[in-house]
Every structure is written in C-alpha cells, then in structure tokens.
Amino acid sequence: MTVPSITEQITREQAQALLARHGIAPTEQRLEIARLLFAQHQHLSAEQILAQLSRNSARVSKATVYNTLNLFAETGLVREVVIDSAKRFYDSNPDPHHHLFHTDTGELEDVAPAQVQIAGLPGLPDSREVLGVDVVIRVGPRHTD
C-alpha cells in the first residue's frame, strides 16, 4: 500500500492499514488525523492539524490531537521535527531525508538524503547506538548589506 503523492485524502482503509502496521488501534480521530497527515508528504504542527480538522468539521479535541501525534511519533508512523523551540512539526515522509528550513517563511522542505552525505560518525561505546541523525539546513534571503 502506497500513500498517494497528490493532495488527496487517503481512504479510511489505507489509513487503517497504516495504523495497523504500527500496532495502533484505529479510532475515529486517529484515522482522521492519519488521513490528513498522509494526504501528502508534509510537515504539520498540532495547531495546523487541529485547525484543518475543525475546518473539515471533524470532532477532535486538542488533547486528542496531541496524544495522537505523540503516539504516531513514538511508533515511528511519523517523524517529529524540531526546528524552532516553540513548535513541533510532524513529518509524514517515512523515507530518510533531511530538511531545508526557510527562516523567513517558516516553511520546511524535504531534501533527498543523497544531497547531504554523512561521511562518518564519531566512535560510540558499544552500549550506545545512533537513534537518528537530523540535518537541518537553514536558508533565508541573501544578505545584501
């Protein structure tokens, strides 16, 4: 089952399969949130999701959105991206990739991993492992001054 790359809602069945694969019980709200997030590869904040859901007249509370996003992030369904210390984004792109952050617009853009190569990692003791590597490239309008 693949997620459509166009801005269309995925079906309930597709959402259900996604949750099932991650061992998440498919409740009404979780399905709605998944359908929204996986409509395309994107980066949404809890606030944006809440706003969009109420626009779709879905009945979801703030607490449930936060609970659900945390659940999705814990189970690896989505990736939590921290750019600004004031807000979290949830990334529905499951493939390894990096991010381009536009400081002026606040937008987040995916960067194919091939374009940024991690040559090596510092030696770690056997007791520890790398959980993830986050690369954020901050870009903004060129300074002329």
Next chain:
Amino acid sequence: MTVPSITEQITREQAQALLARHGIAPTEQRLEIARLLFAQHQHLSAEQILAQLSRNSARVSKATVYNTLNLFAETGLVREVVIDSAKRFYDSNPDPHHHLFHTDTGELEDVAPAQVQIAGLPGLPDSREVLGVDVVIRVGPRHTD
C-alpha cells in the same frame, strides 16, 4: 584574545573584549553571563545559567538572562541550539561543529565537523543563501529488546 579551554572563568577584560567585538554594551550582568558561558566550550540553558549565577551570588534576573542570551545569539556571540522543543541551549563554541545528543541524559556533546561531511547542498535560487547547517545525532542506550 582566546578563550581558555579549561573550566576557569575568563577575566572581566576578556569578556569585555568579546562583547566589544560584537558591538554589545558591557553591562555588569552581560559580563557575568559571558564569563560563565565562555569559561569553557559548553551548552547551557537559560535555567542553568540563572541557577549558576545565583549560586555565584550574582544579581541577575530571569528577564535579563533571557534578554542577554537572545542578544548574544542575535549578534553571533553564541549559537542557539534547538534539540528539544521544550528547551534552548546556548553554545559557546564559536567554531563550526555538530552535535551529539544523548537522549537518556539530555546532554549535548560537540562533534568535530570533519567527522560528518556534508557532500553537497541542494540547488538554491540566487536570492537565497544558506544561513547554517545544523546536524544533530541522537544517541541513546542500545536496545536489547
């Protein structure tokens, strides 16, 4: 003027020179905060700085610590590192480098840039420039389950 790499406070004069180089007026509180931060290459949060300063019986308010850290970050004296959306760290290491974040202890460790190579950056329009590349490697205890 170089910053001592050992855990000793830098002198008022050294702190004053650092601020002067960044066009920052040298007030009592700013000097104290700079002396603390630049005692060594380290990553401190506003909270930690406030606690340490009061331990040193320096008279600084919370607001001033935040104002000062923002000022230092804006002028490039320190680097703001965002790891967790709940807390900001201020890095007194002026050289380009990356970070290793220990998820279990919350500690942040510097990684020499040579160990992580950025092979290339995605093409950008001429109107935009790269402001910085943040690489955070999350490590934690090895999973045995």
Next chain:
DNA sequence: TTGCGTGCAAACGCTTTGCATATTA
C-alpha cells in the same frame, strides 16, 4: 464490566512582555 480513548479545562514549563526603577554615557 473492564479497559482504553476522548474531551474539557486546568495546570505546566519555558519564554516574553509591561512598566517602574536603576544605570550608563
């Protein structure tokens, strides 16, 4: 009925702000 998910509102933690006072040039 037992457990889990949801919704609401209150609580929380970190950061910012408003304003009076103090310091500096």
Next chain:
DNA sequence: TAATATGCAAAGCGTTTGCACGCAA
C-alpha cells in the same frame, strides 16, 4: 538628561495532565 538595561510580576504560548464520560471487546 536622554537613552538604555534591569528586575519583578504577570501574561503568553504550546504542550501535558487529571478526571469524568463514552465506547468497544
């Protein structure tokens, strides 16, 4: 004295929590 920095407390904002209610197995 004019401008800027500080301190305090309150406000702000995103996120989490406590608890009652609802729903499904």
